[in-house]
Amino acid sequence: MSEVLDISEDTPQAEARLCPVCDRFAEELFAMSSVPERLGSIIVPNAADANADQVCARCLALFSRAERQIESHATIFEQNDFVLPTPLRMDADERFTGRGVTIAFLDSGFYAHPDLTKPTNRIMAYKSIFSAEGDQTSLETNDVASWHGMMTSVVAAGNGELAGGFYRGIASDADVVLVKIGRTGRISEAQIQEGLEWVLDHAAEFKIRVVNISAGGDFQESYLTNSLCQTVERCTRASLTVVCAVGNAGHVPGHPVLPPASAPSSIAVGGLDDQNSLDRARRGMYRSSYGPTIDGLQKPEVIAPGIWVAAPILPKTPTAEEAELYSQLHSLSDDELRTVIELHEGVDKDLDEAVTLPIPLLRQLITIKLREGNVINEHYKYVDGTSFAAPIVSSIVACLLEANPRLTPQQIKRILIDTAERVHDIEADRQGWGVVNARAAVARALQS
Numbered sequence: 001m002s003e004v005l006d007i008s009e010d011t012p013q014a015e016a017r018l019c020p021v022c023d024r025f026a027e028e029l030f031a032m033s034s035v036p037e038r039l040g041s042i043i044v045p046n047a048a049d050a051n052a053d054q055v056c057a058r059c060l061a062l063f064s065r066a067e068r069q070i071e072s073h074a075t076i077f078e079q080n081d082f083v084l085p086t087p088l089r090m091d092a093d094e095r096f097t098g099r100g101v102t103i104a105f106l107d108s109g110f111y112a113h114p115d116l117t118k119p120t121n122r123i124m125a126y127k128s129i130f131s132a133e134g135d136q137t138s139l140e141t142n143d144v145a146s147w148h149g150m151m152t153s154v155v156a157a158g159n160g161e162l163a164g165g166f167y168r169g170i171a172s173d174a175d176v177v178l179v180k181i182g183r184t185g186r187i188s189e190a191q192i193q194e195g196l197e198w199v200l201d202h203a204a205e206f207k208i209r210v211v212n213i214s215a216g217g218d219f220q221e222s223y224l225t226n227s228l229c230q231t232v233e234r235c236t237r238a239s240l241t242v243v244c245a246v247g248n249a250g251h252v253p254g255h256p257v258l259p260p261a262s263a264p265s266s267i268a269v270g271g272l273d274d275q276n277s278l279d280r281a282r283r284g285m286y287r288s289s290y291g292p293t294i295d296g297l298q299k300p301e302v303i304a305p306g307i308w309v310a311a312p313i314l315p316k317t318p319t320a321e322e323a324e325l326y327s328q329l330h331s332l333s334d335d336e337l338r339t340v341i342e343l344h345e346g347v348d349k350d351l352d353e354a355v356t357l358p359i360p361l362l363r364q365l366i367t368i369k370l371r372e373g374n375v376i377n378e379h380y381k382y383v384d385g386t387s388f389a390a391p392i393v394s395s396i397v398a399c400l401l402e403a404n405p406r407l408t409p410q411q412i413k414r415i416l417i418d419t420a421e422r423v424h425d426i427e428a429d430r431q432g433w434g435v436v437n438a439r440a441a442v443a444r445a446l447q448s
């Protein structure tokens with residue numbers, strides 16, 4: 001835990017002059033002796049004057065941000081300086097990529113991302129419950145509702161087109177059907193059900209075998225009386241495997257599991273925090289919801305990475321523009337930094353104001369921007385939530401069906417449970433049967 005920096009009126013101050021750290025004029029300077037040791041150890045090596053004994057408020061704010069980023073990311077990047085791709089961290093069998101299998105996604109909105117459309121368009125159908133049948137206008141609109149479903153679908157089935165194949169999903173050859181069930185704000189249970197009913201009606205037409213739902217219902221209710229849960233059960237009887245995010249309320253009293261994740265036949269997915277590492281000893285839990293449900297059912301059944309998940313940035317947005325600038329600056333030589341920032345004036349206010357800082361401080365700010373924005377590169381960032389754990393499981397299910405198309409939803413669920421790996425020292429209620437094991441699950445599917 002970092003020390004709290006308290007700059008009060010009693011803190012020793014000097015007359016206004018140039019800050020020896022950033023070499024810029026400051027109305028107030030604070031004695032380095034008043035700065036916590038940990039923070040001072042970051043400031044001093046970056047100071048314009050190696051013997052700096054004072055620091056301005058602007059530098060204190062900058063390096064306090066840097067300290068927070070160092071603490072929160074140190075364990076994550078101590079082994080790798082990049083986010084691991086999902087197939088690698090899940091030890092997926094590269095022979096199976098969901099070929100011939102269609103996954104339907106229910107989400108707030110979608111965008112026809114290149115990772116799904118190039119070199120071949122694998123979007124088999126798009127439906128918005130708010131538009132007439134066949135209207136694909138909102139699929140090509142990069143509004144605020146588009147990003148969540150774009151991310152979930154690409155996490156599962158993206159081919160990494162914008163990353164040379166590096167950040168691809170496990171089911172990178174699967175076809176997808178995208179069903180928009182929300183606008184801005186919360187998605188209602190009725191909207192989820194309407195989208196699921198559409199999938200059920202069109203499953204045969206588009207050869208849908210897997211349904212991913214990264215949205216939760218209104219409140220806890222028995223599956224015996226809840227119509228959305230009953231629709232999930234109908235889907236299962238129709239040979240559709242329904243995978244649901246269990247929710248992110250693990251820190252809330254009661255940590256409720258809502259429909260449709262509470263449906264008996266659904267595969268409810270919780271979140272794993274693997275620390276962006278292949279070291280199983282570092283595995284822990286994400287703050288996902290968990291049961292037992294109101295009906296006494298164990299939920300989640302399995303867990304998958306719910307944090308440090310590589311996902312696409314919505315193109316042609318301010319976020320994309322910022323990520324492109326940060327990534328470009330990170331790769332430039334010192335001589336080029338100021339020129340490029342000036343050429344992109346207006347993209348980031350902090351960088352505009354910091355353009356005259358000494359190069360080491362400018363580099364520090366760029367690193368902060370990358371970390372605060374969770375930026376991997378100009379096209380991808382890392383995200384968290386069980387919304388992204390669920391599509392990882394859906395992608396593995398698609399590979400099971402590629403390996404053995406005869407599998408029923410019940411058999412798929414049993415394979416995932418039987419091959420899951422327990423996380424040491426985590427209670428069963430939180431992790432279910434454990435972390436999905438992609439390679440072992442496919443091997444079991446081939447034997448079934």
